[in-house]
Amino acid sequence: MLGSVSTLVVAFERPAIDWHAIAPELTLLGFGALLTLVDILWLERGRAVVSALASFGLLASMVPVLTLAWDGADRSTFWGAYVVDDYSLVMKAVFLLAGYVVVLLSTNYIAEGDYWENEYYQMLLSAVLGMVVMASARDLVTIFVALELLSIPAYLMATWRKRDLRSNEAGLKYYLMGVFASAVLLYGMSLLYGAAGSTMLVDIDAAISGDGAPLAVVTLGVIFVVVGFGFKVSAFPFHTWAPDTYEGAPTPVTAFLSVASKAAGFVALLSLVFVGFWGRADVYQPLMWVLAAASMFGGNLMALRQTNVVRLLAYSGVAQAGYMLAPLAVAGESLAVADDALSSVVTYLAIYAAMNLGAFAVVIAVARRTASAGIDTYKGLFRYSPGLAVAMTIFLMALAGIPPLGGWFAKFEIVLALISPATAWGVVLGVIVAVNSVIALYYYARIASHMWVEAPPESADFDTTTPIKTPTSVTAALVLTGAATLAFGILPQWVGHFTDVTLVATLAG
Amino acid sequence: MILNQFLLLAAVLFCIGVYGVLARRNGIMVLMSVEIILNSVNINLVAFGAFRDHVAGEVFALFVIAVAAAEVGIGLAIVLLIYRNRRSIDLTEADLLKG
Numbered sequence: 001m002l003g004s005v006s007t008l009v010v011a012f013e014r015p016a017i018d019w020h021a022i023a024p025e026l027t028l029l030g031f032g033a034l035l036t037l038v039d040i041l042w043l044e045r046g047r048a049v050v051s052a053l054a055s056f057g058l059l060a061s062m063v064p065v066l067t068l069a070w071d072g073a074d075r076s077t078f079w080g081a082y083v084v085d086d087y088s089l090v091m092k093a094v095f096l097l098a099g100y101v102v103v104l105l106s107t108n109y110i111a112e113g114d115y116w117e118n119e120y121y122q123m124l125l126s127a128v129l130g131m132v133v134m135a136s137a138r139d140l141v142t143i144f145v146a147l148e149l150l151s152i153p154a155y156l157m158a159t160w161r162k163r164d165l166r167s168n169e170a171g172l173k174y175y176l177m178g179v180f181a182s183a184v185l186l187y188g189m190s191l192l193y194g195a196a197g198s199t200m201l202v203d204i205d206a207a208i209s210g211d212g213a214p215l216a217v218v219t220l221g222v223i224f225v226v227v228g229f230g231f232k233v234s235a236f237p238f239h240t241w242a243p244d245t246y247e248g249a250p251t252p253v254t255a256f257l258s259v260a261s262k263a264a265g266f267v268a269l270l271s272l273v274f275v276g277f278w279g280r281a282d283v284y285q286p287l288m289w290v291l292a293a294a295s296m297f298g299g300n301l302m303a304l305r306q307t308n309v310v311r312l313l314a315y316s317g318v319a320q321a322g323y324m325l326a327p328l329a330v331a332g333e334s335l336a337v338a339d340d341a342l343s344s345v346v347t348y349l350a351i352y353a354a355m356n357l358g359a360f361a362v363v364i365a366v367a368r369r370t371a372s373a374g375i376d377t378y379k380g381l382f383r384y385s386p387g388l389a390v391a392m393t394i395f396l397m398a399l400a401g402i403p404p405l406g407g408w409f410a411k412f413e414i415v416l417a418l419i420s421p422a423t424a425w426g427v428v429l430g431v432i433v434a435v436n437s438v439i440a441l442y443y444y445a446r447i448a449s450h451m452w453v454e455a456p457p458e459s460a461d462f463d464t465t466t467p468i469k470t471p472t473s474v475t476a477a478l479v480l481t482g483a484a485t486l487a488f489g490i491l492p493q494w495v496g497h498f499t500d501v502t503l504v505a506t507l508a509g
Numbered sequence: 510m511i512l513n514q515f516l517l518l519a520a521v522l523f524c525i526g527v528y529g530v531l532a533r534r535n536g537i538m539v540l541m542s543v544e545i546i547l548n549s550v551n552i553n554l555v556a557f558g559a560f561r562d563h564v565a566g567e568v569f570a571l572f573v574i575a576v577a578a579a580e581v582g583i584g585l586a587i588v589l590l591i592y593r594n595r596r597s598i599d600l601t602e603a604d605l606l607k608g
Contacts, residue, residue: 172588176530248605
């Protein structure tokens with residue numbers, strides 16, 4: 001075996017790089033470098049421009065995404081490890097726009113809190129870059145590097161309030177669970193690599209689908225990989241870090257983690273299920289079924305007894321992850337079902353990003369007055385700040401899935417995908433989704449009734465007579481997310497075709 | 510090629526690492542346990558790469574080593590921060606957030 005060293009000595013041949021395909025990533029990278037330069041050259045004077053520069057960078061990276069979408073051709077580069085198809089483009093657009101909204105939410109929070117500003121936006125851009133890469137990754141090494149590129153800055157952002165013990169604790173818990181998940185994930189990847197002899201997802205599918213594949217190794221590999229991403233998307237029972245980290249981290253970072261990093265975990269899971277594990281429906285379907293059902297029930301039941309809006313949204317996020325995992329439990333039935341399942345998850349991710357970011361925008365705006373996220377502090381919000389109360393109600397009802405708001409269309413697509421193969425398992429899971437939507441409505445409606453029905457607390461140590469002043473950037477974020485939430489609900493036939501995507505495994509190249 | 514012995518070693522290391530993450534209360538010890546898991550991954554990757562005469566395993570292991578170094582750097586920074594703020598890195602004492 002040692003004689004094989006000679007086979008390693010081959011002339012290095014640069015792969016043909018499709019520069020247009022990787023233009024969004026390069027743009028983002030360029031702006032990240034520019035932010036660093038601004039920090040080095042302008043020092044404190046740079047603080048005034050960094051958030052504008054970061055948001056401009058995110059929007060500028062949308063331009064190549066749009067030109068690629070206009071071009072329409074599926075592209076593949078780096079020997080097929082990096083694929084640009086309409087699925088990855090839609091997800092890249094979601095990540096970039098979600099990142100833009102997070103910058104809007106962060107601007108005042110970070111500037112007023114006496115935190116490190118420039119580094120914050122560098123970390124944010126780096127994490128978004130990791131997500132954008134993740135959407136195109138069709139290879140284990142690329143997926144791993146993208147995951148770490150997104151996670152490592154996220155650990156730092158969760159710990160951003162250095163002197164606050166709660167933020168420290170949030171960061172520590174996120175970090176420890178995150179690296180543990182990465183390690184378990186890597187162990188699974190090493191087993192899959194061993195079974196397939198290649199890190200490309202298409203080759204893994206070809207190798208593990210046949211009868212000759214070592215079943216134990218493949219099964220363990222799939223389980224470890226899915227568990228690793230289960231931590232990332234905070235599926236029950238791997239969600240334990242989420243409520244603590246969400247509560248302790250700075251709220252804009254929480255918004256970012258709950259939407260963007262969860263979506264990135266799902267993107268990787270989708271690529272793995274629809275390409276890498278495609279022939280192994282017998283292994284991943286039961287796993288997804290159990291994870292989905294447990295996440296829905298676990299998340300919703302624990303959300304019922306929360307007294308803090310951020311923790312409540314964390315547990316509701318666990319339940320939402322369950323809804324999104326559900327279609328993967330039937331995806332392997334047939335190609336038509338897989339198509340529906342993929343579009344339904346992508347639709348859900350896009351709508352979830354809009355409505356959850358919106359809800360966090362309201363939480364951030366209200367906390368500027370109350371300095372707390374307790375549900376009790378929302379009492380009587382409609383009396384003194386009707387605009388925020390209406391916005392919060394829209395986002396909460398969208399999360400609950402009430403028509404005609406966005407969340408309704410998302411849940412509808414999920415249930416449709418679940419019952420379309422007409423298998424008992426799929427129908428049962430569809431019923432579980434419906435039951436859980438009803439449970440979830442209870443706790444969302446509780447906040448709404450606090451805001452609309454009850455009077456402002458008498459003994460409150462904050463002003464409950466004048467309207468809360470919302471900074472311009474937070475208002476802009478509210479308008480953007482609110483418009484997206486309404487558009488998906490009212491005009492699903494118009495917006496829905498954006499998320500009706502197909503996934504290309506790889507192209508020869 | 511004696512592949513099984515390497516895989517067995519990696520599996521044992523993996524189990525030791527997982528046990529350490531779950532049972533240890535000291536932040537540094539948990540970090541070291543994660544490192545043990547990552548090294549078991551590296552053994553797996555290199556063993557499979559050599560067994561299949563395929564360089565991707567070794568390359569993957571190099572990526573894992575490099576990224577793990579960055580990750581542990583961040584982890585030590587967070588643990589140090591906690592030590593500065595509360596003079597202890599006992600994880601069971603980090604219990605401000607619950608509910």
